[in-house]
Each structure stands twice: as C-alpha cells, then as structure tokens.
Amino acid sequence: MTRWHAGLREAAIIALSASVFGFVYTGIMRKGLFAEGYSQESAVSRPGSPSTIIHVDEARELYESGRALFIDARHPFEFAMGHIPNAINIPLGEFEKRESQIDSLPRDKVLVTYCDGVQCNSSIGLAARLREAGFQNVQIFFGGWNEWQARNLPITKSMQ
Amino acid sequence: MERVAGKKPSDNEVDAMIRILSNEYNLLTARVFLGVLFVVISIDKIADPAAFARSISDYRIVTGTPAMVLATVLPWVELLCGLALAFGILLRGSSLLIGSLLIVFTFAVASALLRDLDISCGCFTQAPSADRIGWLKIGENIVLLALAAYLFFSRNHRFSLDEYVRSFPPRS
Structure with a gap:
C-alpha cells in the first residue's frame, strides 16, 4: 500500500x-x-450580453400585469414537474431546433427567462440567444423557479 | 502445469505483455506525452481564469465564486502535474492526481450530455464555439486515464529525476 x-x-x-x-x-x-x-454577477454573465436581471418581486409584478411571457430554460421534464403559469419551455440546448417557435414569440411583450435559480445560468444563456435573435426586451429572473416556489406564487403542473 | 484450453493467455504471453508495459522507453514516452499535454492545456486557462470559470459554470455543477476558485487552482494543478510527469518527479502523486481529475472531468462531461447541455468542453481552449462536448470526449478521457493508471502502477522509471536522485549511494 x-x-x-x-x-x-x-x-x-x-x-x-x-x-x-x-x-x-x-x-x-x-x-x-x-x-x-x-462580483458574483460578473462570474455568471457573459461579456457582450447586457442582461437585465430582475428580482422575484419584479417578476411577480410582470406576471400579474400580464405584460410578460415567461420562458422556462430548464429540461422539459423539470418543466412538466411544475412551472410558472402560462410559461413556455425552451431548453437552452434546443434553441436551434425551436426556430419556428422562437420566430412566433410575441414582440410586444417582455420576455422573462428563468431556470432553477442561482445555481444555473441557462436563463442568462437563453436571454443572450433571444437578444441575438432580435428580441429587444428580454429580462432574466435569476432567482428562478426556486425563488418563485419559495414565495408560494402560483404554479402549474403538466405532469399526470 | 496443464492449462485449460481457450482464450486464456499463456504464461509466455503474459510475460511478453509485462515486458512491453514495463519497457522503460514506453514508460518514458507515455510520461512525456501526458506531461506535455497537461502543460499545454493548462496555459490557456492560467492566462484567463475568468473565461475558464465561465466554462466551468456552463456545466451547471459549480457556479459563481466556487467556480472562480476552481478556475484559479485547477489550471495550476494541471501545469504542475504536467511538469512533474515530464521531468519525472513526484510521479506517483502527479499520475494519481491527473487520473482523479480525468475521472471527475469524465463524470462532468457525461452528466452534461445526459442533461442535454450543449456547451463547449473548456478542456483545451476557452473559445465558446470550439470543442463542443460529445461522447467522443469521454473516449478520449478514458484513453488518457489508462495512461495515467499505467504510469501510477508501473515500477520502472528510468530517465526520471526521482530515479536519478535515488541512484546516488547514501552517505554514511
């Protein structure tokens, strides 16, 4: 030994x-x-993507006003287990495959991306890609699913 | 002793295998190859720890400040291990460390692939578009891991600094 x-x-x-x-x-x-x-933020944000990160309260306000479309960047399975009501699911890895869906996203709404929370950054990646695709008003709800749930805000499950 | 027929290698074949594996030139080649490889891949990461931290964060296993700490230390582990292997000092430790790192890297890549993450490896270069992860990466890592294990378990390390120092007779 x-x-x-x-x-x-x-x-x-x-x-x-x-x-x-x-x-x-x-x-x-x-x-x-x-x-x-x-700082914590510079470690996760990529250079060249001016990212507006919003707090859970702002996310809630946007949600209640109906001015925003929430986009869930997590895996479809996690999305099915529970998500913000009326959110749509675009996993970051499938961005290219979802071209037609992305083209049809409303341009008059604020797009809010989110994933699990502070331990993931696909919400940031997705926001950057959406900006590249020409969407001007993209915001990142960085607290994500974890913070949303912790506040007992409304959720939807699509799992049987 | 009578051997049961079949595909079992004969004693001669085993001997030949051991001879090849403990051949000092083969060991030297493996050692220098793995050493130089790790030195080369560490340079980019040492030069830009922030870019490497972003590569690490992409795996979504460690992010934020812990990723930055990893990005500060890990490239230096690779550099020192590479140098140690190439020059033949601390061979047990460097091959053990490189082997362990390769195991961790392999699990990280496999888990990212299973989670459908389309990210760049961050292994050789930090350019985001280059070197996307794939199952080939895992094959590559397993080959390197075998080399590290080979060096760790081998005995004969001629041409190493360790051996050179040991070759002096102890003073009485």
Missing part, C-alpha cells in the same frame, strides 16, 4: 503548491477572483 500512501502524499504537495501559485498569480496579475469589478 506504500504506492497509494506515496501517491496521496505527493498529490497533496502538488495540490497545495498549485493553490498557492494560483492565488498568488491571480492576485499579482489582478485576474479572476482579484480582477477589478469581480
């Missing part, structure tokens, strides 16, 4: 030095974690 002992000890040495190098390097070069203006 000495092979494993030696391996684990050496692996720990390498991993430890890598952490030191990584933090010192990014610290000196002002990259990554130490980059100017680094």
Whole structure:
C-alpha cells in the first residue's frame, strides 16, 4: 500500500503548491477572483450580453400585469414537474431546433427567462440567444423557479 | 502445469505483455506525452481564469465564486502535474492526481450530455464555439486515464529525476 500512501502524499504537495501559485498569480496579475469589478454577477454573465436581471418581486409584478411571457430554460421534464403559469419551455440546448417557435414569440411583450435559480445560468444563456435573435426586451429572473416556489406564487403542473 | 484450453493467455504471453508495459522507453514516452499535454492545456486557462470559470459554470455543477476558485487552482494543478510527469518527479502523486481529475472531468462531461447541455468542453481552449462536448470526449478521457493508471502502477522509471536522485549511494 506504500504506492497509494506515496501517491496521496505527493498529490497533496502538488495540490497545495498549485493553490498557492494560483492565488498568488491571480492576485499579482489582478485576474479572476482579484480582477477589478469581480462580483458574483460578473462570474455568471457573459461579456457582450447586457442582461437585465430582475428580482422575484419584479417578476411577480410582470406576471400579474400580464405584460410578460415567461420562458422556462430548464429540461422539459423539470418543466412538466411544475412551472410558472402560462410559461413556455425552451431548453437552452434546443434553441436551434425551436426556430419556428422562437420566430412566433410575441414582440410586444417582455420576455422573462428563468431556470432553477442561482445555481444555473441557462436563463442568462437563453436571454443572450433571444437578444441575438432580435428580441429587444428580454429580462432574466435569476432567482428562478426556486425563488418563485419559495414565495408560494402560483404554479402549474403538466405532469399526470 | 496443464492449462485449460481457450482464450486464456499463456504464461509466455503474459510475460511478453509485462515486458512491453514495463519497457522503460514506453514508460518514458507515455510520461512525456501526458506531461506535455497537461502543460499545454493548462496555459490557456492560467492566462484567463475568468473565461475558464465561465466554462466551468456552463456545466451547471459549480457556479459563481466556487467556480472562480476552481478556475484559479485547477489550471495550476494541471501545469504542475504536467511538469512533474515530464521531468519525472513526484510521479506517483502527479499520475494519481491527473487520473482523479480525468475521472471527475469524465463524470462532468457525461452528466452534461445526459442533461442535454450543449456547451463547449473548456478542456483545451476557452473559445465558446470550439470543442463542443460529445461522447467522443469521454473516449478520449478514458484513453488518457489508462495512461495515467499505467504510469501510477508501473515500477520502472528510468530517465526520471526521482530515479536519478535515488541512484546516488547514501552517505554514511
């Protein structure tokens, strides 16, 4: 078993030095974690996509006013398990395949994308793609499904 | 001893196999290949940790600040392991670490494929359009994993710095 002992000890040495190098390097070069203006938001938003992120209260307001169309970026199965009422499902991975559906989306409504919540970013990706497709008014409900449910807001299930 | 016929390899064949696998030149080739590969793939990620963090976030397993921390450390693990393998120091540790990383990467890619995520691998380059993930990636990883396991379990490491240091007789 000495092979494993030696391996684990050496692996720990390498991993430890890598952490030191990584933090010192990014610290000196002002990259990554130490980059100017680094925040939670900059870690998830892609450059070149001006994304309006809305809070659950704004999402609720938009929902109640009927001015918005909610677009669920999650997997169809998760969508079927429960979603925001009147939302439509466009999984990010199927964006290309859904061309005709995307063309038929209303242009006079606010499009609000969402996915599970802060642990996912397909809502951001979907919003960027929709903007590329020419939709001007796209917003991201970043708190997503988790926050919506936590507030006990209305939901729809399409699962039997 | 009488062997039962069939497809079982004979002792001679096993011996030949062991001889090939423990051939010092084969080991050297495998070691340098894997080492240089990991050094090369680490460079892009070290240069732009933010882009690598976005690649990691795309997998939707770790996102936000934890992804950024991973993006800070992981490329350096790859670089140090690559250098260690190529030069022949800390061979057990570097092959073990590379093997473990490959296992984690493989699971990440497989889970992303099963979740229908159409994302770029972030393995070699951070350009979003290049190097989309696919089942081929998993095959690729398994080949590299086999190489890492081969290095981890082999005994003979001639031409390595470790071996060179050990070759000096101990002073009394």
